[in-house]
Amino acid sequence: MHLTHGKIIKSAFEAPRWARNRHVQTMWPRFVQRRLPLTYQMERLALPDGDFVDLAWGPAPEKMTGLVVMFHGLEGSIRSHYANDMMGRLSGAGWQVVLMHFRGCSGELNRLPRAYHSGETGDPAFVLETLHQRYPDVPKVAVGFSLGGNMLLKLLGENPAQHWLQAAVSVSAPLKLAECAISIDQGFSRIYQAYLLKSMKCTLQQKMAIIDYRPLLQLSANEVDGIVNFRQFDDCVTAPLHGFVDADDYYEKCSAFHFLSAIRCPTLVLHSIDDPFMNHLIIPEESALAPDVTIELSDTGGHVGFMQGSIFSPETWLHARVKSFFCNYLPTDQ
Secondary structure, X not given: OOXXXXXXXXXXXXXXXXXXXHHHHHHHHHHOOOOOOOOOEEEEEEOOOOOEEEEEEOOOOOOOOEEEEEEOOOOXXXXXXXXXXXXXXXXXXXXXXXXXXXXXXXOOOOOOOOOOOOOOOHHHHHHHHHHHHHOOOOOEEEEEEOHHHHHHHHHHHHOOOOOOOOEEEEEOOOOOHHHHHHHOOOHHHHHHHHHHHHHHHHHHHHHHOOOOOOOOOOOOHHHHOOOXXXXXXXXXXXXXXXXXXXXXXXXXXXXXXXXXXXXOOOEEEEEEOOOOOOOHHHOOOHHHOOOOEEEEEEOOOOOOOOEXXXXXXXXXXXXXXXHHHHOOOXXXXX
């Protein structure tokens, strides 16, 4: 029988005894796990509005048989553990991997007041179209992490007839932004929020020192220090800078949850139920999924964690899972 909707399936991932705690899963790969060796080249891509984004290109294969496009999470970059290691794991066998940095995330401030957010799909669409024009005959796939995963799902839902990608994977995506803003403002999860907010506020203050934000924001550089959670930042900064009425308007319009029924590209959504950035309410029913969308749920795994192996020889299950999925859509030279 042909399903008229997608599927929610149980993941094969199981956390080892030493890593069953969701915070261990979330923090181990960031602070403990040794990075895979990686070389990459940066390319600056001019945008139509006069701004720019930087692309990080992984090692070039002798013959490109496939292109993997990666989108990082909030305040992430190629230096993020998940980006570095996924690029290192997927490079080779004919695959070229490239990561798009969102505006202002590559180590240099972007030129315009606006930045990026969970639903900003204009820049990624421009990048994907550019890559399609450069390599029209090379099959392409994409993987997005956290914020980048939400963005990728929204992009695919907005463009069901897109010709850029043959398949996609979304990892630990905050499918309902309002729920995630609530969850990360509770208990130990506030540590993650404070860590990310510090970076976001610092970047904003640096830009406020060289760009006049007074016509755009109702707060001064000094008042930025008083922002204490994501919802307040999104109310005072993200919404007015990017054309939303307030945080609620932004959350409603940019949550990928609402776009899952429109995706017409084979898409795998990897999610751990114990993700400390969110709660169980973000998980949709199968009836809300397009037939091409599969959600793979694990009980454990944290946020972009999915650590396996022994404590003396840990490994990231996520790498092998993403590679095996993409092997269905990208040829290899092996």
